[in-house]
Amino acid sequence: MGEERRPTMAAATLAARTYLDGARNNRPLSSPIVRGTIYTASSAEEHACLYQGGAKTFYQRFGHPSEEQLAEKVAVLESAESALVFASGMAAISTALLAHLPPGSHVIAGEQIFAQTDEILRWLESGRGVDVTFVDTRDLRGIASALRPNTRLIYLETPCNPTLRVSDIAAVSILARERGVMVFVDSTFATPMGQKPLGLGASLVLHSATKLLGGHMDVMGGVVAGATDVLKPIGEMKRLLGGVLDPQASWLLLRGIKTLAVRSERVFASARALAELLQRSPLVESLYYPLLPTHPDFEVASRQMSGGGGVISFSLKGGPAQARRLLNSLRLIQIASSLGGVETVIELPYDLDWYGKDPHPAGAVNTGLIRLSVGLEDIRDLSADLSQALECVGSNISESQLHGNSTYLNRPS
Numbered sequence: 499m500g501e502e503r504r505p506t507m508a509a510a511t512l513a514a515r516t517y518l519d520g521a522r523n524n525r526p527l528s529s530p531i532v533r534g535t536i537y538t539a540s541s542a543e544e545h546a547c548l549y550q551g552g553a554k555t556f557y558q559r560f561g562h563p564s565e566e567q568l569a570e571k572v573a574v575l576e577s578a579e580s581a582l583v584f585a586s587g588m589a590a591i592s593t594a595l596l597a598h599l600p601p602g603s604h605v606i607a608g609e610q611i612f613a614q615t616d617e618i619l620r621w622l623e624s625g626r627g628v629d630v631t632f633v634d635t636r637d638l639r640g641i642a643s644a645l646r647p648n649t650r651l652i653y654l655e656t657p658c659n660p661t662l663r664v665s666d667i668a669a670v671s672i673l674a675r676e677r678g679v680m681v682f683v684d685s686t687f688a689t690p691m692g693q694k695p696l697g698l699g700a701s702l703v704l705h706s707a708t709k710l711l712g713g714h715m716d717v718m719g720g721v722v723a724g725a726t727d728v729l730k731p732i733g734e735m736k737r738l739l740g741g742v743l744d745p746q747a748s749w750l751l752l753r754g755i756k757t758l759a760v761r762s763e764r765v766f767a768s769a770r771a772l773a774e775l776l777q778r779s780p781l782v783e784s785l786y787y788p789l790l791p792t793h794p795d796f797e798v799a800s801r802q803m804s805g806g807g808g809v810i811s812f813s814l815k816g817g818p819a820q821a822r823r824l825l826n827s828l829r830l831i832q833i834a835s836s837l838g839g840v841e842t843v844i845e846l847p848y849d850l851d852w853y854g855k856d857p858h859p860a861g862a863v864n865t866g867l868i869r870l871s872v873g874l875e876d877i878r879d880l881s882a883d884l885s886q887a888l889e890c891v892g893s894n895i896s897e898s899q900l901h902g903n904s905t906y907l908n909r910p911s
Contacts, residue, residue, distance in 0.1 A: 509691060510759035512574050516752075531749045532563045552733075559740050564748035569721070571755055572711075575690040576703050578723035582733055583748065587686065587706025589741035590720030592618050594682060594704060595653075597735040598728075601627025604646045607653040608635040610661055613847075615684070619653075635665040636795060642673060651680040651701070657687045657799075660811050660847040660869045662786040664795035667802055671699025680728065686710075687837075691762035692805035701728050707751050709838030710808065713761050717750040719743050761840075761874065765808035768880060769872040773810045775881055779888055781820075781895065786811040809837055810870045811847075816895045818866040821846055825868070827890035830875065830883040837871030842880055844870045 512518065516527050535558040539545035547553075554561040565583045573581040584590040591614075599605055599622060607619055609632040622628040631644045635654050652674050656665040667683055674681045682702045683695035689710045695703040705711055707719035720741075722732060736742070743751075773787035785792070788799035789806030799806070814820045825833050825844055834843040835850060848865045872880070 509575060512571075513691075513758045514756050516756075518574065529564065529567055529749055529752050531745050533745055534558070534562075558745075559742050560737055561742070562745055562748075564745040564752070565743055568743070568748045568752050568755075571752060572690075572705075572707075572721045572723050575755075575758075576696055576723040577694060578696055578703070579726045580729055581721055581723035582729055582736060583707075583743045583751075584720035584722075584736065584741045585743050585747075586718050586741070587704075587708055587720040588614050588618070589736075589739075590704055590706075590722050591615055591684065593735050593739055593741055594702065594722055594732050595619070595622065596739075597731040598651055598680065598682075599628045602648060603627075603650040604629040604631070604648045605651050605653060606631050606633060606635075606641060606644050606649060608655050608658055608663075608665065609633060610658045610663055611653070611655040612659045612684070615653075615655065634663075635670065636663060636798075638666070638669055638673060641670060645677055645679070649677065649679050651682055653682045653684075654700075655684040656693075657788050657807055657809070659687065660809070660867060662687070662788055662793075662807075662809065662811055664788050664793075664799040664803070666798045667693075667695050667698040667700055671701075674701075675699065687807045687809055688803055688805070689758065689762055689807075689838075691759055692766065692807055693803050696724060698802060701725070708836065710762060710765070711758060711838075712751050712754040713758065713838060713840060714750075714754055715836070715839035715841065717747050717754070719747055719751050762805060762808075764874055765838075765872050766805040768875075768877045769808045769810055770806055771877050772870065772872060772880060772884060773806075775884060776810065776812050781814050781816075781888055781892055782812055783815045784813045808872045810872070812868055812870070813864060813866045814868070814891060816866075816891070818846070818848075820891050820895060821866040821868050823894060824887050824891050827887040828883055829886070830879055831870070831887075837869075839871070840874045842871065842873040842875055844868060 516529055537555040539548055548556045554563055554566045569581040569583050607630060619630045623630040633640045633644050652670060654665045671681045680701035683700045684704045685693050685695050686706045686709050702722055702724040704722045707721050773790055776782050776785050787793060787806055787810050788803060831842045831844050835845055847867055847869050
């Protein structure tokens, strides 16, 4: 597929099509699954060339045709030179960090990021020769003051998990470029349908493909996309660590991506509607959704995002006890982890990711925060279920809890 074809097609078309090369060959519209783990060669010379050239038809740990097709799909969706596929989102994140953070290097990372990303960074810092500075990545002055001569990269998660802070990718990238520093962006919550970090100057974009990319809660995977020179050491590290994605999983992700555009449109619209419902409730103490005008990062989000994502985070007056009451009162929305699937799920992030953690990142997650991942159910059913659960909470909460404190939505933490 030629580079010149990419700008002529909308993202929805790129996502839906199996082949983008324009050829009218007699071939299946469902991508074939190649299950073989090893491949034959016609000669000793060809065998050597396949290995030395990094062929995708040599040994499955080095890559395979289904993985290669998925990588190409992600690359065109992110307008990237190329992409790499991994067995999970954390495999993608950890491999990218290990490849670009040798001993003696320094990384600046968001103080509010996915718990396991925080954990791998602290692991690198703990006796492995990598210095890590956690900052509020919305604060350009804070990032600038944290830069050192040995800073290799700035790691952003935007919107971040689970408080949905939004960092200005373009502004951070300009600052980083002036110092020769790379910018990695975990864009899982936005997807390629809601945000294009590479077009804003980022060096690398990462996704947990388990989430909206796959979208059906039946496959795990991770992807990174960017310039070939940034990806090369990551690919070499992946080959050593063995985080290869199985061919069947690659096929499931390719199938999921075909409907990414229509799923994202529905999910983003429903999430916005539910966020507005929560905003009207007197029981809600704080509410986070990037494209609500009351969000503290709304101005940046409205500039760099074409959709607000499918996740809403909020807390209730009355604290963790009322949060648990809400979850236990739901009838349709299910209590489960992860996000981006066809079914709406809800969880208490602190109980899962941050309970008992030491050190606990400054202000990362309050104990009563609720994270709601919106799916494809009818918005009327979702609204009705959330409303009746709020009524159950309201019947238990005291007047002093409801009116006694001065609170406001989206207060910065």
